[in-house]
Amino acid sequence: MQLERDRVLVWDPFVRMFHWSLVLAYLLVWLSAEEWEWLHEQTGYFILVLIGMRVLWGLLGPRHARFSDFLHSSRQTLDYLNDLRSGSPQHYLGHNPAGGWMVIMLLSSLLATAASGMLIGTDHAELWEDLHEGFANFTLLLIFLHLGGVLLSSLLHRENLIGAMWSGMKKRRNADV
Amino acid sequence: MSETGMTRLSWLFIALTLASAVALFQGGAPAVAGDDHDEARDLRQAGNIIPLSELVARPELLGQRVLEAELEREHGRLVYELELLDEAGRVHERYYDAVTGQPLKGSGED
Numbered sequence: 001m002q003l004e005r006d007r008v009l010v011w012d013p014f015v016r017m018f019h020w021s022l023v024l025a026y027l028l029v030w031l032s033a034e035e036w037e038w039l040h041e042q043t044g045y046f047i048l049v050l051i052g053m054r055v056l057w058g059l060l061g062p063r064h065a066r067f068s069d070f071l072h073s074s075r076q077t078l079d080y081l082n083d084l085r086s087g088s089p090q091h092y093l094g095h096n097p098a099g100g101w102m103v104i105m106l107l108s109s110l111l112a113t114a115a116s117g118m119l120i121g122t123d124h125a126e127l128w129e130d131l132h133e134g135f136a137n138f139t140l141l142l143i144f145l146h147l148g149g150v151l152l153s154s155l156l157h158r159e160n161l162i163g164a165m166w167s168g169m170k171k172r173r174n175a176d177v
Numbered sequence: 178m179s180e181t182g183m184t185r186l187s188w189l190f191i192a193l194t195l196a197s198a199v200a201l202f203q204g205g206a207p208a209v210a211g212d213d214h215d216e217a218r219d220l221r222q223a224g225n226i227i228p229l230s231e232l233v234a235r236p237e238l239l240g241q242r243v244l245e246a247e248l249e250r251e252h253g254r255l256v257y258e259l260e261l262l263d264e265a266g267r268v269h270e271r272y273y274d275a276v277t278g279q280p281l282k283g284s285g286e287d
Contacts, residue, residue: 049201
């Protein structure tokens, strides 16, 4: 039986606001593409602000918001993925190693999408436009992988990770790292 | 840093992010970015841009089907963006300055 005191705040208010703002902004930027240029561009800049703030927060935020908390070596990450395949992975209170790398890939892919988008209208417009579309699609692919990972981890550990990203609270386990 | 200090900093980051959102979205879309078709028609009637019909009648575009034509504002410059299907069945894009009619870089490469 889990006691109430085992529920701990894992995701601080900024991390949660960042996450759900980014979800909303990506939806907006995707839907406004090629339709509402002004909205598309302003939302793109807002996503850049979100990324900048998150990177800063990853350096000076609380424990589970920090890159140092969720960045693991490729060796550790591969081990984690192997454990995942066997169906009994280690439970992490913060991001697990695969989730940690997903954070980095999503941030990088969004950054590349925004940067290439800002370069459309300079020389080689077609090249930047192709890259912009390519990175936008790659980001969408990452989002689906992220959703799959969240679903899989929620099922394996019998916990609601989506709810945790909303409330910030997770249940601590005895063998947590 | 103490836990309450960290929570305060977290809210400060939220406030800064929201302030940037207000700065980016305040005032709404500029009036010139209204309906594309209306704007294109107005610009053409005022003689500010060359008509699309003149552009697609150019010798280098003969025999090509126009799949999509867009008038876009790229960094203050009005640009026609044409998506074309050539006789060999290849799709490619061409860009033209909508005021001077000059082909722009990035044109024709596929």
